Amino acid sequence: MIGSAVFAQGKKNRDVVDTIPAPYLQSPTVPPFKVLLTDSTWFTKDNLPKKKIIVVMYFSPDCSHCQLQTKEILDSMQYFKDAFFVMAAYKKMPEIKEFSDKYKLDDFKNIKVGRDTSYFLPSFYRVKFTPFIAVYDRGGKLLKTFAQGAKIEELKALM
Numbered sequence: 001m002i003g004s005a006v007f008a009q010g011k012k013n014r015d016v017v018d019t020i021p022a023p024y025l026q027s028p029t030v031p032p033f034k035v036l037l038t039d040s041t042w043f044t045k046d047n048l049p050k051k052k053i054i055v056v057m058y059f060s061p062d063c064s065h066c067q068l069q070t071k072e073i074l075d076s077m078q079y080f081k082d083a084f085f086v087m088a089a090y091k092k093m094p095e096i097k098e099f100s101d102k103y104k105l106d107d108f109k110n111i112k113v114g115r116d117t118s119y120f121l122p123s124f125y126r127v128k129f130t131p132f133i134a135v136y137d138r139g140g141k142l143l144k145t146f147a148q149g150a151k152i153e154e155l156k157a158l159m
Contacts (some may be wrong), residue, residue, distance in 0.1 A: 022126040024134065028142035030054055031124050035088045035114035038097045043086070043112045052110075053083040053143075053159060054136040058121045061091050061099035066131045067151050070103050072152040077108065079156045088116040 018021050024031065032144035033056070035043045040118055048054060070087075073080065087105070089096050100106060100113045118121070125145065133146040133159050144159055 005140040017049040023124045023142055024041045024142065024145070026128075030056070030136050030140045030144070031121070033086070033088070033116070033120055033124075034118065034159055035086065035112065036113040036117050037112060038093065038095070038100050043114060049084050049087075051138050053138060054140065055080075055083050055155070056087060056121070056134045057083045057087045058116070058125065058127050058130060059087055059089050059099075060130045061095040062144075063130045065129075067099075069131045069133075070099075070105075073155070074108075075102060076152055076156060080110065083110060083159060087111060087113045087119055089114075090116050090119055090122065 025043075030045055030048065032045050037043050059067070059070070073085070089099075096113060096115055105113045121127065122132075122153050125134060127147075129148045131146075131149045133150050133155075135143045135145075135155070137143050144154075146154070
């Protein structure tokens with residue numbers, strides 16, 4: 001009987017949460033994230049360059065779609081010179097570092113890769129699938145989100 005009451009309460013709470021817009025929709029600006037980079041330094045919203053298009057990509061290093069998305073972005077980097085990418089995952093740092101090394105992400109001045117140690121981004125965006133991508137204009141206003149990754153042509157069009 002107690003188990004039923006707890007389950008019913010949990011279901012009710014999920015239903016209520018599902019009716020409340022995700023935080024990124026309530027505040028459609030670059031969120032106050034904090035990411036631990038692969039070099040053990042912190043990177044936050046305050047460290048973002050000014051007047052750049054910001055692309056936040058939440059990924060998982062072992063996700064094949066995330067790997068493909070990263071490869072497509074890198075292959076089209078000439079279109080993203082005015083964009084700055086923040087790539088964050090929750091997996092353990094050695095996995096994130098291996099991913100970063102595999103794609104040579106440290107070679108790009110406009111990409112930062114790290115660990116979302118507080119699991120902030122998945123909660124903020126209500127991520128259900130990876131890669132999840134949010135694109136912000138030069139003023140930090142949300143342009144578009146991609147819940148299951150983006151077609152590279154769609155990303156290019158936002159630049």
